[in-house]
Amino acid sequence: GMAAALPGVVASLTLKPVIGVPLSGAKLDGMDALFSIVQMPSGIPVATVAIDGTKNAAFLAVEIGAVSDKALFEKYKAYREKAAEEIYAKDAKLQAELEK
CATH class of the missing domain: 1.20.5 (Single alpha-helices involved in coiled-coils or other helix-helix interfaces)
Structure with missing residues (x-):
C-alpha cells in the first residue's frame, strides 16, 4: 500500500538502515507522505528520497551495502x-x- 508511516514503524523496530520512499497519491501529490517520512523523532532515523524516488532508493541501498x-x-x-x-x-x- 501507500502507508507513509510504515518506514518509521520499521525503523523503530530495527537497528538497520531504513529508506522511505514517499509515493504520490491522490492527496497533495505525495507531499503528505514526504512529511510523514522525514519528520521522525530523534534517534529513529529514516533515510528519505524524492517523491516516487524508487530508483534513488535502490541506489542508496547499494551505496549502503557497498560500504562493507x-x-x-x-x-x-x-x-x-x-x-x-x-x-x-x-x-x-x-x-x-x-x-x-
Whole structure:
C-alpha cells in the first residue's frame, strides 16, 4: 500500500538502515507522505528520497551495502563511471548539433 508511516514503524523496530520512499497519491501529490517520512523523532532515523524516488532508493541501498562489500563497491563505481561517460557523450552530441 501507500502507508507513509510504515518506514518509521520499521525503523523503530530495527537497528538497520531504513529508506522511505514517499509515493504520490491522490492527496497533495505525495507531499503528505514526504512529511510523514522525514519528520521522525530523534534517534529513529529514516533515510528519505524524492517523491516516487524508487530508483534513488535502490541506489542508496547499494551505496549502503557497498560500504562493507568491496565487490559491490567496484561494480557500483563502474556503473557510475559509465553513467558519467554517457552524460558527457550526450552533451557533446547536443553541443555539436547546436553548432550547426
